[in-house]
Amino acid sequence: MTVRTVRIAMNGVTGRMGHRQHLVRSLLALREQGGLDLGDGTALVPEPVLVGRREHALESLAARYGLHEWSTDLDAVLADPTIEIYFDAQVTSARETALKKAIAAGKHLYTEKPTATGLDGALELARLATRAGIKHGVVQDKLFLPGLLKLKRLVEGGFFGRILSVRGEFGYWVFEGDWQEAQRPSWNYRAEDGGGIVVDMFPHWEYVLHNLFGRVTSVQAHATTHIPRRRDERGKPYEATADDAAYGIFELEGGALAQINSSWAVRVHRDELVEFQVDGTEGSAVAGLRRCRAQHRAATPKPVWNPDLPATERFREQWQEVPDNGDFDNGFKAQWELFLRHVALGTPYEWDLLAGARGVQLAQLGLRSSAEGRRLTVPELSL
C-alpha cells in the first residue's frame, strides 16, 4: 500500500482531551494500525506536530510516544507549508484566536467544542473558514458512542413510532479539591476562564438532539452553582464563578420534548455517566455511552400505582438489550477518520464550524434563559 502522510499541528495536546482522546486514542492509534485505508491503495498516516505553551511538557510528551516534533511557536508552525491540518484542544477561552490564525494560514482545521465563547465569534469562524475554502470539522464525539449509535439505529428503523420525549441525565460528583483532588481542571468552574457546565455540555446536547431527533427550537434552562468554593490544582481556594449544574428543557423540531439534567454535583445511581431515555408511541429505549436497552409497546408491562405494597416487578429486567451487531471503535477516533477522509478525498462531512456554532448558540441561549427566567426560541443559523 502507498503511504501518504498528513502533518497535523496539535495544540493543547498536554490537556486531558488533547492527550488521551485525540493524540493517544485517535491519531497514535491510527499510526499503530498502519494508517487510515483510503480505499484506493493508499494509507493515510497522521504525523502529529505537538504545539503548546510549555516546552518541557511538550518535550516529555513527545519523548513518551516516540514523536520528534514539537513547538511553542504557533505562528511558526502555521507558517510551515507542510502542515495540512490544525487541531485545537486548548482551553476554550484560547480557541477562537488560534482558529482564526489557522484559517488565515489556509490550514484545514479540526477542533474541540465549544468553538468560541460566544455565538458571534463562532459564526465568524464558520464564515471565515467557508470563505477561505478550507475543510473544517468540530468534535461531536457523543454521536459515535456505541450506546448512541444503537439508539440512532432504533430511530432510523422506526422503532419508536412517534417520539414523545427524551430525558437525559448527565453527571457525577466532581470533588471540591479539599480532601480529595478534583478530577476536572479548575478553569471549568471559573466563568472568566471559559468554564461552566452549560458552555461545556449544551453544545453536546445540541448535536445529540439535532442528529437523533430534530433541531432544538426552544430552550428553557435553570443553571446554578451548587458548590461555590473549590480548590485548584495547587490546593488554593477559589470562588466557583461558573455554573456547575443546569436543568434544561428543549423543544425539538417534529414536536418531541427533551429534558436534560447536567450536573457536576450529583452522585451516580445509574448504569452510566450519561443516559437518555426515549419514549415513543411504539416503544422506549434507554441508551448510555455503551449500552442501549429497549422495550416495545407489545412487551410493555402494566404497572399499577400502589404505594401500600412493596414493588414486586423488577423494572430493569423488563428491557431487552439492543445488540452491537458490529464492532465499535473509539468515538473520537471514528470521527477523526471521517474528517481525514473528508480532507484527503473530499467525502461529505456535516459536523463543521456551522454545526459547532449551533452548539455555542444553544449554550448562550441556555444561559440567557436561566438569567432571564424564561423560555427562548432558538433561531435557525445560516452563514
Ligand SMILES: NC(=O)c1ccc[n+]([C@@H]2O[C@H](COP(=O)([O-])OP(=O)(O)OC[C@H]3O[C@@H](n4cnc5c(N)ncnc54)[C@H](O)[C@@H]3O)[C@@H](O)[C@H]2O)c1
Ligand atoms: N469532546 C468532549 O467530550 C470534551 C470533554 C472535555 C473537554 N472538552 C473540551 O476540550 C477542551 C480542553 O479541555 P480539557 O478538559 O482537556 O482541559 P485541560 O485543562 O486538561 O487542557 C487544556 C489544554 O489547553 C492548554 N492551554 C492553552 N492555553 C491555556 C491557558 N491560558 N490556560 C490553561 N491551559 C491552557 C493547556 O496547556 C492544555 O494543554 C475544552 O475546550 C473543552 O470544552 C471536550
